[in-house]
Every structure is written in structure tokens, then in C-alpha cells.
Amino acid sequence: MKKFLMAAGILAGATASAFAGDVSGKLVLYTSQPNQDAQATVDAFTAKHPGVEIEWVRDGTTKMMAKLRTEIEAGAPKPDVLLIADMVTMEGLKQEGRLMAHEGADVSAYDPALMDDDKTYFSTKLITSGIVYNTNAPMKPSSYKDLLKPEAKDKLAMPSPLTSGAATIHMAALTSNPDLGWAYYEGLADQGANPKGGNGGTYKAIAGGEKLYGFVVDFLPIREKLKGAPVEFVFPEEGVSAVTEPVAILSTAQNPDAAKAFVDFLLSEEGQKLASSQGYLPAHPAVAAPEGFPARDQIKLMDFDPAKALEQDQANKIKFTEIFGG
């Protein structure tokens, strides 16, 4: 309800700023946002640009990409704009020449690490992966290395990169950190970690006390802790990795003007406030984070190179499977 009111407030503000001579026509959006979030985003944009009619399709990133690939092979990609989970997938599309650069996008406020240098894709929020622990546990981890201590033996839960995109990026970031590397993952395996399923299962195991420490995406424990769940999310000293829900315009876009307006809207402070009202950490440093999150400048992101991650993706997953046996 609160979210809804905030969104409604944003809408009211947005409508007031709508002006004539605006972009118009049909805009096709493929997104992996949860339904309600996608609907709110589309509503807020059309309130600002009433001339644009958005047709949107929602599915998980993997399935969304499968759909897009099929269309590309048939020679008729339908969407103008993509709003999906992670930069690695976008990097893949960029290298295939499937994305259109949007030179006019204003990214001056943002951390350059979150944006493509060639301005083909732009991060819109941060869904970070860090450490979660059960507050009844004997240890309070503050660094990734704490999970290799004897207290954590056989008490670890983590999502599998074979299931979760966030976990894939977390693995790429951790293993390319010279201080941790693959030795760290081997250490986790020696600790009896058993990566399986998605973030939800990991969170459940730790909230329910089946396991005590683990990796997970930030919003699950932060949201539930406000309700009193016995969990705590830690931004480790080495930093966190993030899936950033980037947006991009396809090179085959039918309506590039409306597509650019959509990107501009997501990157504007208004669009960023919308993300925050939906309970996500906005990518824009000046926009207030939702309740329970630390301020944006308190959060350290680990180094991450989407192009390198894309190149090593298969090799990483094979290594992972060798260490943990699938």
C-alpha cells in the first residue's frame, strides 16, 4: 500500500510535467522485472509521455532471451527496449551488434562502472549479493574469509550459478578478486557448502536455521529483517557484487525516439525514485535508498568487468561444477 501511494505520488508529479511535442507511437518492451514492478514502471512512463503506447512482455531473463533469440533467428526481433537482469547478457548482445548506442543519455551522476562506455546499456538499480547470517549464529561475519572459519563448517548455504544470474555474477566477481580467487570457492566446498537452487532457497535455509551463513541477494533479508526475521545482511569489507537490471535499445528498434525517452526516464531522478519505492537500491547515488539499506556511498562494489565475465562464463561454470559436482 505504501509503495502504491508513493508510486501514485510520483505519477501525480509526472503527469504535471508532461509536455506537448512529445514522443509517440508504439513501444515494445521485453522485461524480466516482476509483474507489479513492470506495470508500475510502464504506468509511470506513460503518465509522462501519454503519446506512447507500451506493449510489454514479462518473463525470466533466461526465457526472455530464448524468446528474443528465436525472433532474431527468424529475422524479426520484436522489442524496441530490453530491461533485463544483468550486464553480462547485455554485453553478449552488444558484441553481436544487437544494441543501439544512445549518445544523449545523461549518466554524469552515475558510477562509470555501472554503465557501458559505448553507451549501449545502462544500469538502473543495484541488486547486490553479500553475506547473510542467522542472528542466533555464534559468529558475525564481516569478511568473505570469515566463512572459511571452523564455526561455519557445514553451516553454509549459497545459490547456484547454474540457477541464479545474481550468483553467476557473484562468482565472477569473487573469483576475479586476486585476494580470493578460485581457492576461495574450493575453501567453501571444503566447508561443506552445497550450492543449489536460487536465492529464495538459500534465504529460507538461513531464516529457518537449517544453515547459518551464506550468500544471498540483499533485498530478501533486508526486507524480512524489518518484519523481525532472525537474519542480518552484511556488506562484506571486500565489497559486494551487483546485478544492475540494465536497460538497452535494440539496433533493430522500430521506435528509437520513444525508446530513448524510456531509457532517459529510467535514468532520471524520478525513475530512480520509482525503483527505490519498489524496494530496490537505486543506481543513482543521490536518490535515497529504501528503508533498511545503508546509504549508496556506504556500499562498496567489487571490481567487475562484464566483457571479461562474458568471455569466461562457460569456463567459470565448468570450474564451478568440477568443484561442487554440479
Place this chain on the structure above:
Amino acid sequence: MAQAQNSKLLNGERISLAILLLCATLLCGLPLLLVFKIGLTQDGALALTPLAEAISSRSVQRALWHSMESSLLSALAATVLGTVLALVVGLTDVRAKGLLVFLILLPMMIPPHVTAIAWIQALGPASPVLRWIGLAPEIGSTHPLYSREGLVLLLTLQHSPLVFLLVRAALRSFPRELSDAARVSGAGAFRLLTRVTLPLLAPALLAGFALAFIAALGNFGINALIGIPARYTTLPVLIWRRLASFGPDVLPNVAVISVILAMVALAALLIQGFLQRRMRASLIGLPQDPLAISLGSKRIWVEVGLWSFVGLVLLLPAASLLATSLVKTYGLPLSSSTLNLDNFAEVLWRQSVTLRAFANSTLIAAIAAGVIAVISIFLGYFVSHRYKAYRRTGTATAAQAEIAFAVPGLVMSIAFILAFIHPLPFLNISLYNTLWIILIAYISAFLAVGLKPVAAAFVQMDRSLEDAARVSGAGFFRRIRRVFAPLVAPSAASGAILVFLTAYNEVTVSALLWSTGNETIGTTIFNYEDGGYTTLAAAMSVVVVLATILVMLGMNGLAKRVPSGTIPWKD
């Protein structure tokens, strides 16, 4: 004139039969044939290469072995447990039999994914019930159910009612003279059991075992929610995982794995049929009052044992489920300060997806039940037709429905994806990613459930009724409408209710067929649990369990008007 009318009558009958056969073939036979075609051909020619490739992959081998192992073990355990319960309830003088039977059969009507969620919550470190009595496992310890044994245990509890049902029915049609003779000759209860009762029960035991085996093989809810964390992957989970992570690209590969799963199920059916024929014909007496061997002073202990078992199997998971659905967030103990109805408000009020799922499942389960009831009335008529040719065609139609029901639900849904992923010819409508593909899959997979009671009612019917109607000049449709439909209506209704409950609670068929906007209750609960929203999954499960029990109690109103055995928990 009379002549012309007569041939027209026959035509009405013939056309109906032809339509039935066509429908069943299109709905049940053809999609399955498609799976086999894709699984067993390469470049249009019959080839075993894809199958051989699949079988040689380590993950498929492991999943196949796990599927066989868990299904066999749980079927064995379910046979023993179901038989013991049936013998105690069926042959002794324990009290409150009606209530006991209802409670013993309840786990069968509760969807497996709900069973899994409830037991996970009941036995884990966060278990609200075990915490109250101070028996909860130590925090951080591995969940006891996340193992092969845990998986087998839950499958056993889920399927022992199936065996109980069959064995109890067999006991009731037992010729009493035999047991009386044995007892007069001085055989004690134990000897009577081992020398007379069990040998005569063999066909029922075998049928129960086969049923439990096939049900375990195709089970998705328990296999996924317990098997995945236990790293004990079975074939249905392997199929679901591959399709969920790779999308329709892997359909051919998944079709091959489905063929393997279907083959195991069909092989089990064939072996059962073969053994059944080898056995001596079972003696069937008239259904009669259940035997009531007096337990004397032991009775109270037997009753204590029975009720403790029922209480443990039902109350512990039910209480845990309810407690979890009432706390603010998972992991908190239930107390006056953490108790709230927020999760219920969330699933019944705020979340559009749950409301949509309740509406979708109720709608398609109801339509499927109605359509199946109508088909069953016509098909049931033909299955017990006086003319051999009609009867055979009717039986061939019904057999396709039986196979579609026996084949694991995931295989059926793969079949439907293959059949409907391309737009329909002539109409150019694509059913893939709509609610209607799930509806058609339900009609196909559950036709056998609704047909059984109707066929039983037709068998019992006096055919002279038809002759009378014919002589009075009533045409085929009129005879069906005015004579047969009213007579079999109660059976068709109870069949329809069973279909409704099955479809309303299922997750196996829709696990692969659902899409955004077309969620079913089963997939929504499963996705909440899988996504970490355990309290919402629990709240939704509580609603579903209550709805199920209400429908079951409502069904009791039909009990007096249907052949005995139609309503599983009534005599």
C-alpha cells in the same frame, strides 16, 4: 419409416462413438505419440540414437536410478503401511471406523507439494511445534528430511492411502465363508492372516504396489522440494529443471528423457498386468459387513496406536503449516507478539498473482470436471454396450484415457507443449502460453478419474430400461438424456468432484505449462516456496487444504446415491 428412423438412431449412436474416439485420440493418444516420435526418431526415421545418447549421460542415469530407487522403496513401504492399516480397520472391532478412514485417506487428497512444505516446516530447526516441546533440531543442523530416506518417507505417507483403499475394497468383497471355515477349524488370527487372508489379497497388494510405484515415479512436488536440497535428483525434476533453465530449445532432449520416464511407468503397468493374470482368479463374494474380529482387552492399545499414527501424520505437519502461515516472517517462533493474519491478507487480498491463481485453478478445474462428466456419461454407456463392436471401440477409447492418467504428469505436459507450441492448423490460434492448454491437459490427464465411477454405475444398470425406452421410440440422445443421464448423474457428479479436487490441487501437469497470467494454485505455491516466500506458501496451502476438506465433506452428501466405492472414504 420405422426402418429409416432406426438407421438414423444408430447413426446418432455411431457418430457419438466416433466423436468420442476422435477426441480421446486427439487429447490422450496423439500428444503421447508425439513425445515418442520425437524421442525415438532422428531425421524422420526410427532411431535409438537419441535415446542411447540420453541414457549414456551421467545425469540422466543418476536421475533414472534415483527415480527407480525412491519409487520402489516408497511403494514397498506404502504397501506394507497401507495393508496393515487396512487389515486393522477392516478386520477388527476398533471404534470410530468412519472417521478413521476419512483421516487415513486425507493425505492422499492433500497436494504433494503442500505435504512437502508442511513436513519441511514440521521437522526443521525452525519447526514451531517442535520448538514448543523443546525437541527442535539444533540450529544449523542439516534438515533430517533432506535425504533419500526423507524423500521415501514422504512419498510413502502420500501414497499409502492408495494401497489402503485397494486392500480395504478387496477385504470387503471377501468371501466370508473362507475365513469362517478357517476359524472353525481352529486357526488363530495369525494363521488366518498368513494362510488365508494375505494369499487371497495378493492381487490387491500387487495393484496397490504398482499404483504407489507409478504415483511416486510421476510425483513432482515432493521430488522437487525434498529432492533438490537433498541433491537427490529424479527424472521429473531433471526434466523440469532443464526446461526451466533452457526454455523450449531443449524440447527434443527433454522429450527423450520423458520417453524414458513414460517407459518405466508403462513397463510397471505391463508387469503388473502380466502378474495379475498369472495369479489365481481372485474370489469375489458379495460385499458384506466388514469382519470384526474382537480384540478384547488389546483393543484400546490398538486404538491408541492407530490414533497416534493418524495424529502424527496429520496434526504435526498441519499445525506447523498453520503456525508458519501465521508468523510475520519465516524463522520467528509463533507467539502472541508474532501472530498476525498478514500472510492471509497478502494471498487473499493484495497479491494479484495469488488471486489470479485461485481464479484460474477454480475455473479450469471446474470446466475440466464438467467436460469430463459429460464425456464420461457417453463413454460409460459405450464401455458397457450390448454390442461387442461398440464395446470394443469404447474400451479402446477408455484405454487411451487410462494410459494418459498413468503416464507421469510432466510427460503429459511435455506432450502438450510439443502438440501446441505451433499455432493450430486452419485456425491459426496458438494455445501455447494460454490457460486453455492447461485445461486441455487436465481433461486428457484426469479423464480416467471421472470415468471410473460412471463406468461402474453403467455396469450395475439394468439394460431392460434401454429396451423399454427404445420400444417407446426414444432416439439415442433422448435415451441418454432422459434415461441414463439421470441414473448415473450422482456417479458422474462424484467423479466430477474427484476430477475437480485433483486438478485444483495439482502441480505436476501445470509445472511446465503455466505462464505469466496463467498461473495455477499449485505452481504459485511451488514458486513462493522456491523463491523463499515460505510464509506466503504456507498461507496459500492452508487455504487449499481447508477448501479440499470442505469439498470432501460436501461430497458425503452424494454417498447414498452412488455405487459403493465411488467415494473413496465412504462405504
